Amino acid sequence: MSESKSVENTESKSPMEKIGQNVYQKVKSSGVILPLILLIAALSIISPDFLTINNFKNILRQVSVNLIFSVGTAFVILTGGIDVSVGAMLAFSAVIMAGLMPTVGMFPAVLIGLAIGFSLGLFNGLAVAWLKLPAFIVTLAMMLAARAFAFIYTGGYPVSNIPMSFRFLGSGYIGPFPVPVIISLGVLLIGVLVLKYTTLGRFIYGIGGNRDAVKLSGVNVIKYEALAYGINGLLAALAGVIMTARLSSAVPSIAESAPFDAIAAVVIGGVSLSGGKGSLWGVFVGVLIFGVISNGLNLMSVPSFWQNAVRGIVIFGAILFDRLRARS
Amino acid sequence: MDTFLELRDIDKSFPGVHAVDHVNIEVGRAEVHMLLGENGAGKSTLMKILSGAQQADSGTIIYNGRKINVPTPKRALELGIGMVYQELSLVPTLTVAENIVLGSDIAKNRLGVLDWDSIDRRANEALETLGVNFDTSKKVEELGLGKQQLVEIAKIISHEADLIILDEPTSALTEAEQEKLFNTINRLKKQDVSFIYITHKMEEVFELGDRITVLRNGKSINTLPAAEADEDQLVKMMVGRRLENQYPKEEIEPKETILEVKDLTTKKLKGISFSLRRGEILGLGGLLGAGRSELLEAIFGLREVKSGSILLDGKPLNLRSPVDAVKNNIALLTKDRHNGLVETLQVDENITMADIEEISNSGWLRLTEEEKIAEKFIKELEIATPSLDQHVKFLSGGNQQKVVLAKWLASNADVFLLHEPTRGIDVGTKVEVYNLMNDLAAEGKGIILVSSELPELLSMSDRILVLREGKIVSEHDRDDVTQEEIVANAAGASITD
């Protein structure tokens, strides 16, 4: 029979080959790898400093925070939802963590920060999944409230009396690799594994594809849908830990544009806004595109006001390119 | 007969599937041309090529004596070719009226502003030509599947096409609605409209058809006049072999009671009591809205129970959601298969959906185990798919239905609530489904069968309960009941009026 034949075919390949092929397929099908390559090629020609190992290390370090919360946002968007409170959850958990650090110690403070992020995310998730409130509005409310509490808690000032050793998480190195890069790539890898190899990942895709069908299969959809938001909150808080460590202070107004950067990267990476389709490898490429652009514009000393204009044009162009490609 | 449409050497492949294999078909003016074939034979694909929804790899379409190109469904409509798709293409959040006029341009007045009066008028007219009548200001998503099908048909008819393609149009219609559709077809035929009609129902083939073409594995096997065809011969052409018995019911001695429903009352049910034994197939008869779906859904934890109880193996159940039902090994095959599938997931991922515990270990999936289970059911149910990794969206309708069935078979349920389990499935596969039901019964499972196909209900059930207005009105043994009795009991007072 034809179906059993094709099954054998995939089995005869080594696991590494399979994974390699899989990554290649996923990135390719997300469509945006070509714009990324074109962008890199163009910048290499324009700026001689661009195509160096050091600069690439730089880019990876610059995008590490974005990559972390974009992975979280991808979880939410894959369920067919949306979360615009990423930046606010990040700021709120970061200021509390930084505020507690001198009294409770570094490690417990980080744990508390992460727990706060997870709880805020879970609150969003339960409001959406259980109370069936619209995700955009719920997370908009969270965005306003969490951001406001970050300001109230700090009185509007940065929280900066944090230990020197904590900075390691933001600007340290392990061997030749910056710590934030290691953490963010770790998050990406774990995210990929969770989506592909766990029941949670399976149901996240399922809920985004057809929530009713998953529910009618006897699956506790509320739990899994809420967890996706919880993970988003957790990763927002983790991004907050790294930002705080890098800046040596927690700033209540930080990461205002985070949710929109994340949504842009996720969508450019080929994840469907209606849920159920897409992969984290695509999201990685999406994040890199923005990183490469900022980096290139900085190397060319383009004023920062112009940079956002360029990003806007890139978002539009990449999506247009992807749709045209999908149609042909 | 003067040839009106000619499909010449049409060919189309998808990755791993030769869906349409150099097919030739001729359709005459005012002819109803029946297109038969098993699930995945290529019927829908061939017709989508004609309606512009898909493009052929090669081949020619001659229409009204000219060679035509159909790059889009819009172009097809302009040429006078309209198609009612198997998977409906209505916009769920728009109203019936909006859906019917969608894509036509009379709905605007000179200033380009929508003219609601004329939209409503036109929608109502469209429904009237079909002989049906319902509120056109309702949103399509609020309608049942049958009504949606009618809206879709009305929409195509209102475009005044010369050739209408109907892809399994009656799969969700009631007898009465079906009759109205047939009348409409016969009336339009007199106005020289031609039809290509895809169906799995033999009665329709003989009642409506002028000629019949049978497809198998993408190839056209034969075209013959309906008057010269008989059912056995057609089935043989479709399946490629003879079918001994269309309803291979096995007599199985029922054992102890597995499910007991006592005095169950919900919004629509009024004190339902019955019991189901292991090894028994219990049929539920009744008209649309009699409460059959409500009863299945109540047993599956989807309806609020006002009073009464449901007992499994003698223990009362408290079913608040499908999670509880599946935990107690109750399975519901929904009437609408779109509620049973995640189309963006793969075949194997859908098959194990209700059985995730079996293939996971504290949250981690065991993918080789999953593949094994999926392969087993793909083989057992002969699901036509190029691989386990195929997204369910790309399977033909009947094969999608088999995937839903496989999901519940894989879940090791004890009680199977089967709501129209053979909808959209071809004759050969139906027999396989019946054999599966026999096997399940032999294993000591309890089965409740809801089917609007009376021959199926009567042949496969050991016992039949007839529901009317939320109550059980009669109970019949399979040996001494006729279709007429079931119908009379289901209709109740209205038949003696």
Ligand SMILES: Nc1ncnc2c1ncn2[C@@H]1O[C@H](COP(=O)(O)OP(=O)(O)O)[C@@H](O)[C@H]1O
């Ligand atoms: N868009 C598609 N992509 C891949 N395969 C498809 C697609 N559409 C149909 N097929 C495959 O083509 C074959 C014919 O399908 P279809 O025409 O829907 O069959 P039928 O209508 O006769 O049941 C099936 O094997 C089906 O899986």
Ligand SMILES: [Mg+2]
């Ligand atoms: Mg079909």
